[in-house]
Amino acid sequence: MRAFTGPEDIRWYGAAIDGINDDTDAGNALLFGGNKHVYFPPGEYLIIGPLRVYENTVIDLHPDAHITLTTTDGTSLFVNGEVGNDSYATGYDGDGNIWIRGGTFDCTTNRSTGSGQAAFVQMAHAENIFIEGMVCKSLWSGHFIELNAIKHGSVRNCVFSGQVLDTGDSGRDAINIDFSYEVGFPLFGGWDGTVCDDILIEGNLFDGVQTSASSHGSTEPTPHQKNIKIVNNTIRNIGEFGIWGRYWDRPIISGNTIHGCGLQGIVLDTCERAVVSGNSIRKVNQDNAATHALQLQTCTNCSVIGNNISTDTGNFYAYALRAFSGSGNIFEHNRSDKGSSGYANITEDTTQVDRRFSKDLGDDAVWSITPPRGLGQGVVRIVCESTSNPTVRGEFFYRVVSSAAMTAMWKAPSATSAETTGALTGTTGTDGIMTVSADVTSGKIYIENRRGSSVIVNVEFMG
Structure with a gap:
């Protein structure tokens, strides 16, 4: 069988x-x-x-x-x-x-x-x-x-x-x-x-x-x-x-x-x-x-x-x-x-x-950003979105290695932002404007908002 x-x-x-x-x-x-x-x-x-x-x-x-x-x-x-x-x-x-x-x-x-x-x-x-x-x-x-x-x-x-x-x-x-x-x-x-x-x-x-x-x-x-x-x-x-x-x-x-x-x-x-x-x-x-x-x-x-x-x-x-x-x-x-x-x-x-x-x-707040790998210096574009304040936008040369640098290549409106070096805390810069900074110690870029209201900040590293 x-x-x-x-x-x-x-x-x-x-x-x-x-x-x-x-x-x-x-x-x-x-x-x-x-x-x-x-x-x-x-x-x-x-x-x-x-x-x-x-x-x-x-x-x-x-x-x-x-x-x-x-x-x-x-x-x-x-x-x-x-x-x-x-x-x-x-x-x-x-x-x-x-x-x-x-x-x-x-x-x-x-x-x-x-x-x-x-x-x-x-x-x-x-x-x-x-x-x-x-x-x-x-x-x-x-x-x-x-x-x-x-x-x-x-x-x-x-x-x-x-x-x-x-x-x-x-x-x-x-x-x-x-x-x-x-x-x-x-x-x-x-x-x-x-x-x-x-x-x-x-x-x-x-x-x-x-x-x-x-x-x-x-x-x-x-x-x-x-x-x-x-x-x-x-x-x-x-x-x-x-x-x-x-x-x-x-x-x-x-x-x-x-x-x-x-x-x-x-x-x-x-x-x-x-x-x-x-x-x-x-x-x-x-x-x-x-x-x-x-x-x-x-x-x-x-x-x-x-x-x-x-x-x-x-x-x-x-x-x-x-x-x-x-x-x-x-x-x-x-x-x-x-x-x-x-x-x-x-x-x-x-x-x-x-x-x-x-x-x-937010207002009187700071944002610290580490640039992408290999971009210790270059150009960064910053564009802000706000319904209550004029939009801040511009392109900046930055360096966060060796010696710090932050220089505006162009920006508009020019009176609403400032550039510096070193770390920011949220109230470091002038009241009423936005401050951008490059800091060698931390290797970061800082963006400080003191414009009186919150704003959406868009940052693009251009290389």
Whole structure:
């Protein structure tokens, strides 16, 4: 007798696959125990859920395996833990090495009567969770996929569309990447603060969802979630944010096409060492909320490079680029249309924008800037934006090495600014004017505003 070596078929366990009879028991019998390769053939499946997935399981679904999740209590479909067990696992010790590939998933008929939110996949406390080729649609008020405390995971080449939301719903991202805490992931524990590490979101289509991928909880994990990569996705017709990252360390957001957002294209909040590059962002702020296309807030040492940001008639962001309350960030080679308020509003002392810096400088305040590497002397252009005072603008030769120098090559109006050398404190120069200075000891340029009101100061190092 020849032994069968292929995947186990759900039909062997009594699945009706007729769209009428419940196939949940057959699915759980198929998956029980793990250490197997299983198969869902074409047909209509009715699942009340959840389906418990164990370690070392490969789930292959035919593209025409159409699974309808119908439940009245917000139950999920595929889970890798025991629902309601608050001590299921800690760290990454839960059931891992799980692959889910293919299938079409629909939650159109699910309208929860309680507070539960349905999901197609919820995995926690595990290593090696890989999801590919799923077509997910019409999920009500929840996340299509939730990865919580996962190390080494990916969601690739999937489709997420037609999210159904109630009035007031917010933060309903298609893919939620989060850490283990009870409020954020109440399905099963333990809630030990384990973060996600090494998650890849690649090649997916997000269409008609609230946000594509996000971590948005108000609780900050220690350490931050690490190595989140969101690359080469198509994101369109989004209700809120194209991508929203929060509390991420070393994320990569690259090569995504974002077209049509109610609010903002890309937002990073309290992130460090991020790379945001080569994204195309178009037609954001459709809700006219005076938001910005690409924003960093409270971020450090991030690089925003080579992004293309554009508007459509009647759909304007305030600024194409916005950064505040952070430090050490670099914006280079980004191409953008002008927003309703301008191109960029960068109000951080140590953030660089293509050798350009920007800060909202208060009255009797000073701003110290370290010139870009290799530019210990050269020409700096300073342009101020103010609605209450005449604009100060000019080009200055400076030197902050060997011996200090600051000389106006041209400036206008000449009576509203002065040049000197040495450090400034905010009240060093003459009241009523702006003073610019070069200081050898610190190697910095100082700009002091004593003009009676705050002003946005734009600085560009010309070389």
